[in-house]
Amino acid sequence: MPTIQIRPVTANDHAAWLPLWQAYLAFYETALDKQVHAMTWQRFLDPGEPTHAALAWQDDQAVGLVHWIYHRSNWSIENSCYLQDLFVDQRQRGGGVGRLLIEHVYAQVQAAGGTRVHWLTHETNTTAMQLYDRIAQRSGFVQYRQTLS
Template sequence: MTVEIRALAAEDRADWEALWRANLAHFGAGAAAVEAIPAIWARLMEAERMLGWLVRLEGRPAGLAHVVLRQHTFSPRDVAILEDLWIAGFARRRGLGEAVIAHLRSEGAARGWRRIEWETDADNLAAQALYDRLAEAVAVRRYQIDLD
């Protein structure tokens, strides 16, 4: 099985968008999320605070990851927030999620990140099974105010 994980490049737009649209549909994202696709792509291409990776399995687009970097008040090093990790249906249960997280650990160490954080829905048991093997769950309560 040949797996490639690499930073997004301009020529990846069609492959990324197909995967991203599948992710949005899976999670029931609304029209606003679809309308935001050009802006999200532009941010990913700037690669300043939002970074993206494309996953290929046997040369076929199979997944993506998006990381948003944020500053931290206890350290001058950035914290990486894994905003999105999406593996296409045909490629699931083949270790790609684990490979992406391993890749991000390596990237983060090379780039000097302080840590990588992420969250998942409370009912996403498949993702939790993977994450429980790879990372420490931190007991926090998350609050938000939607401004839309």
């Protein structure tokens, strides 16, 4: 496998991040307003925000992304982390990039004093779940949500 480097996004990475982000949204058959894209990107660059992003690079090509958000928990003193978005370019899947991105988040959370990383995936995302079942435990919880206007 060619060398993959994981590094936090910088202001110069927007053009590399955006196509991966759009492919991720297309994978989940959703679209977001351009204002959401812009605000999300601004949050990644703001050191005061609890949300972070990293890209996986093969040579000078971004081949994957991961976004994570720190949050409080009533079950521990330390912060927890929600791994919100994970995407690997279709041509790179099965090569370990997803695992490297998740392990990057694990390392970042540990370095920040956090104690737990959690995430969701769609029940039809069985390929990704094969990886997730090897590197994490299923919680057994079912998600409920309501969009408020």
